[in-house]
Amino acid sequence: xxxxxxxxxxxxxxxxxxxxxxxxxxxxxxxxxxxxxxxxxxxxxxxxxxxxxxxxxxxxxxxxxxxxxxxxxxxxxxxxxxxxxxxxxxxxxxxxxxxxxxxxxxxxxxxxxxxxxxxxxxxxxxxxxxxxxxxxxxxxxxxxxxxxxxxxxxxxxxxxxxxxxxxxxxxxxxxxxxxxxxxxxxxxxxxxxxxxxxxxxxxxxxxxxxxxxxxxxxxxxxxxxxxxxxxxxxxxxxxxxxxxxxxxxxxxxxxxxxxxxxxxxxxxxxxxxxxxxxxxxxxxxxxxxxxxxxxxxxxxxxxxxxxxxxxxxxxxxxxx
Amino acid sequence: xxxxxxxxxxxxxxxxxxxxxxxxxxxxxxxxxxxxxxxxxxxxxxxxxxxxxxxxxxxxxxxxxxxxxxxxxxxxxxxxxxxxxxxxxxxxxxxxxxxxxxxxxxxxxxxxxxxxxxxxxxxxxxxxxxxxxxxxxxxxxxxxxxxxxxxxxxxxxxxxxxxxxxxxxxxxxxxxxxxxxxxxxxxxxxxxxxxxxxxxxxxxxxxxxxxxxxxxxxxxxxxxxxxxxxxxxxxx
Numbered sequence: 185x186x187x188x189x190x191x192x193x194x195x196x197x198x199x200x201x202x203x204x205x206x207x208x209x210x211x212x213x214x215x216x217x218x219x220x221x222x223x224x225x226x227x228x229x230x231x232x233x234x235x236x237x238x239x240x241x242x243x244x245x246x247x248x249x250x251x252x253x254x255x256x257x258x259x260x261x262x263x264x265x266x267x268x269x270x271x272x273x274x275x276x277x278x279x280x281x282x283x284x285x286x287x288x289x290x291x292x293x294x295x296x297x298x299x300x301x302x303x304x305x306x307x308x309x310x311x312x313x314x315x316x317x318x319x320x321x322x323x324x325x326x327x328x329x330x331x332x333x334x335x336x337x338x339x340x341x342x343x344x345x346x347x348x349x350x351x352x353x354x355x356x357x358x359x360x361x362x363x364x365x366x367x368x369x370x371x372x373x374x375x376x377x378x379x380x381x382x383x384x385x386x387x388x389x390x391x392x393x394x395x396x397x398x399x400x401x402x403x404x405x406x407x408x409x410x411x412x413x414x415x416x417x418x419x420x421x422x423x424x425x426x427x428x429x430x431x432x433x434x435x436x437x438x439x440x441x442x443x444x445x446x447x448x449x450x451x452x453x454x455x456x457x458x459x460x461x462x463x464x465x466x467x468x469x470x471x472x473x474x475x476x477x478x479x480x481x482x483x484x485x486x487x488x489x490x491x492x493x494x495x496x497x498x499x500x501x502x503x504x
Numbered sequence: 505x506x507x508x509x510x511x512x513x514x515x516x517x518x519x520x521x522x523x524x525x526x527x528x529x530x531x532x533x534x535x536x537x538x539x540x541x542x543x544x545x546x547x548x549x550x551x552x553x554x555x556x557x558x559x560x561x562x563x564x565x566x567x568x569x570x571x572x573x574x575x576x577x578x579x580x581x582x583x584x585x586x587x588x589x590x591x592x593x594x595x596x597x598x599x600x601x602x603x604x605x606x607x608x609x610x611x612x613x614x615x616x617x618x619x620x621x622x623x624x625x626x627x628x629x630x631x632x633x634x635x636x637x638x639x640x641x642x643x644x645x646x647x648x649x650x651x652x653x654x655x656x657x658x659x660x661x662x663x664x665x666x667x668x669x670x671x672x673x674x675x676x677x678x679x680x681x682x683x684x685x686x687x688x689x690x691x692x693x694x695x696x697x698x699x700x701x702x703x704x705x706x707x708x709x710x711x712x713x714x715x716x717x718x719x720x721x722x723x724x725x726x727x728x729x730x731x732x733x734x735x736x737x738x739x740x
Contacts, residue, residue, distance in 0.1 A: 376606070383592055383603055390590040393552055395578035395607035395653070 199469070204348035206465045212354040214461020215361035219416035220438030221445065221453035222368065223286070223409025229385040229448045230398075230405050233304065234439065236311040237289045238413055239431030240318035241282045245414025246421035246430055247326060248281030249274040250333050257334035270336035271356060274418050282414015283407045289314050290406040295399070315431075323428035330427035357419050364412055365454055372450060381405060385448065433477070437464075440484040446494030455495060505530040505688055506551070506657060511560035511570075513543075513550050520546040522712045523560060528657065533679070533689040535699040535720065537729070538709035544692040545587055547709070548659045551690070552584040553577050564657070579607045583655035587662050587692075589646040593635035597626050600634050600645055604652030612652060619648040622678070640671035647678065651687070658682060660691040664698060676702050700724040 220242055227235045252274050262270060293310040337356070341349035372378035383391035384401045392398050417426075420434060437460060445456025460480060467479040487494060506528040513521040521543050528534045536544045549555045551562065553574035562570045564580060572580065583604075592600050601619060605612040620627035623644045629637060637645060643663055650658060660679065664672040676698055683689050693699035700706055703720040708729060716728070723729050 376602075379595075379599060379603060380606065382595065383606075386592045386594055387590055389554065389574075390586060390592070391603070392554075392574040393578065393584045393586065394603045394649075395575050396603075397573075397575045 201347050203466070203469055204346040206468055207462060208345060208348055208350050208354055210462035210465025211458065212357045212461070213465060214441075214458035215357050215454075216416045216420055216434065216457070217438045217441040217461050218454035218457025219361050219364065219412045219419075220435055221442035221457050222365070222450060223413040224439055224442040225445075225447055225450060225453040226381075226405040226409045227402075228442070230381065230388070230402050231294070231307075233294075233307050234311075234447075235286075235289065235294075235406075235409075236308060237293060237315040237318065238286075238409070238438075239435030240315050240322075241286045241289070241410045241413040241431075242417040242420070242435055243319060243322060243426075243428065243431035244285040245278035245282040245417030246426040247322065247417075248414065249278040249418030249421055250331065250426045252277045253334045253336055257336050261335050261338050263338050267337040274336065274422075275360060275415050278414040278418030279411040280414070282410040282412070282417065284410070285318065286406040286410025286413070287403065289318075290403055294402075294406075319428050319431065326426075326428060328428065330425045330430075332425040333421050335422070353423055356422075360415065360419060364415065368408065368412070369450060377404070437480050440480060440487075442494075443484060444487050444494055446496040449494065449496045452494055452496035459495075505565060506690070507561075507563040508547075508551075509561040509563070511550060511557040511562060513546055513555050514558045515555075520555075520712055521550070521557075524709070524712070524714050525560075526707050526714055526717065528688060528690050530656075530688055531683065531686070532705065533683050533691065533703045535703040535706045536690070536692045536709055537696050537699065537706055537723075538715075539732070540694075541711075542709040543712040544709055545661055546712075548584065548661050548690070548692055551659055552582065578653045578655075581654075581656035582659065583650035583653045583657075584659045585646045585650045585661060585663065587665065589639075589642045591634035591637065591642045591645055591649075593633065595634055597630045597632055597634065597637070597645055600649050601626075601652050604649035607653065615652055615654070619651065622681075623648055640667050640674070643667060643671070643675055644678070647675070647682075651682070655687060657688045657690065660689065662692060662694060664693060664695045672698060696729065697724070700729075 220238065223238050223241065224234060227233065253270065256270055256273065289311070293314040294307060297306050297310060337352055339352045341351050342355045343350050372381060380391065380396045380401050381404065383394065383396055384398055388398055417431070421430065438457065441456035441460045442453050443456070444460060445452025445454070460483060463483065464476045464480045467476055471479065508527070509525050510523045511521055512519065512523050524547065536547060538544050546555060550557055553572050553576065557570050560570065561568055564582065569580065592603060595603065601616055602612065605615065625641055626645055626648060629641065634642065634645065647663070663675050663679065667675065672695065679689060679691065680702055691699060691703065700720045700723050705717065706720045706723045707717040708715045708723070718726065
């Protein structure tokens with residue numbers, strides 16, 4: 185005890201407040217990671233491949249949201265209904281952009297190779313190529329400097345949790361990601377479309393005997409994952425701003441989250457995202473802010489060593 | 505109903521079927537016999553679009569379907585019960601049945617009820633995952649799943665494989681019932697004696713060719729068949 189004990193006692197309230205503030209931030213980041221991770225896990229489920237161009241889906245969503253905000257948000261920060269409307273417009277635009285870019289990636293970098301029965305390594309390389317092409321194109325077109333997004337809402341605290349403020353930004357992330365995730369989860373579990381996706385994930389050939397169009401199902405998983413990834417890019421950019429390289433680190437962390445939760449497993453992607461987001465955020469208190477990325481990717485290495493199937497294991501196939 | 509003319513199937517450099525021709529008439533049970541690697545499964549896979557013929561023709565109800573894609577066969581009226589049953593392991597029995605009716609737009613509850621009548625064990629287990637069923641239950645589910653598409657032609661690949669003799673009897677009795685209810689059946693079997701007792705006609709395949717064919721009752725007493733296939737299965 186000694187000096188450290190006295191320090192703890194004296195600063196307990198401050199530490200507690202800091203802890204909860206960071207926890208809230210970690211949860212919000214975790215939801216964003218989860219939304220991106222869903223894209224990895226869905227595509228992995230049906231193709232057994234990691235879409236390493238998914239980072240650019242995220243980036244495109246960020247830019248789509250940025251352009252909509254820049255066009256529509258004026259000098260003063262909007263509030264009330266106009267805020268809600270603007271955020272919804274940003275979500276729609278970024279979701280569409282994400283879906284579009286994901287579809288392009290599937291058509292160009294994946295389907296062409298599938299037609300030729302290419303080995304797995306070829307997909308990896310073509311996805312990385314597509315990623316470089318897309319982010320460099322964005323850098324060329326939109327500039328190489330980070331630009332902040334015009335704010336469509338006033339970021340005041342909405343409520344407090346153990347004394348720590350929960351700002352509007354976090355509430356938006358929470359509402360949007362939970363809504364999208366629950367909708368996706370239900371669609372996959374209960375609809376014919378979802379049954380088709382699960383059938384392809386479990387046994388693609390037999391699924392085709394049942395009349396499931398495999399190409400179409402694969403395209404749908406890219407669209408769905410692209411939509412969530414694009415919206416995540418918009419929500420991320422609202423706070424941090426957008427730049428052509430913005431996809432790299434968050435997407436790599438989301439990939440970590442997907443592996444952590446069990447790649448191929450939808451709920452695992454969300455759980456993995458949350459765990460990773462909270463862990464790396466709290467690392468500011470317990471380790472050092474500079475070690476955030478070390479902690480995040482340390483987790484990836486650890487998971488791969490200890491439990492390669494992740495927390496929940498692979499089971500996109502399952503209904504629950 | 506089904507006519508195959510001089511069909512050739514290749515896997516890369518290997519030719520699996522060297523131009524086979526055969527036919528199945530409406531209401532028949534036809535069996536394809538042959539040793540492992542004779543091309544029986546490849547033939548069925550060709551008839552489901554899983555391997556397109558490199559040359560030759562497949563006519564179904566007079567229509568050329570040689571270039572039709574696998575996912576369009578169910579809607580044509582051809583259902584395939586694949587080798588090894590291939591139940592969706594992480595889906596419930598009920599969901600597996602729903603998968604069988606994937607291309608149908610009408611209500612399937614009535615047909616599902618009928619399947620549960622034919623296979624009471626499936627009704628008991630309808631909430632269980634496919635992976636938790638026994639081999640015999642899985643085979644029944646695989647057949648029921650294929651029937652959910654309301655096929656005109658049912659393709660069965662080794663329905664007796666790995667099953668206890670009593671279950672095999674049950675499965676073959678069910679195949680007989682399926683034909684009686686108006687579905688044509690093409691069955692590939694290792695268990696030649698069972699298959700020939702059930703079938704109307706049989707084709708014997710050897711090395712990717714059809715060696716000979718005849719009425720099933722004739723083949724059952726054919727010396728070549730008895731020596732090569734029945735000898736084994738009678739003893740086992």
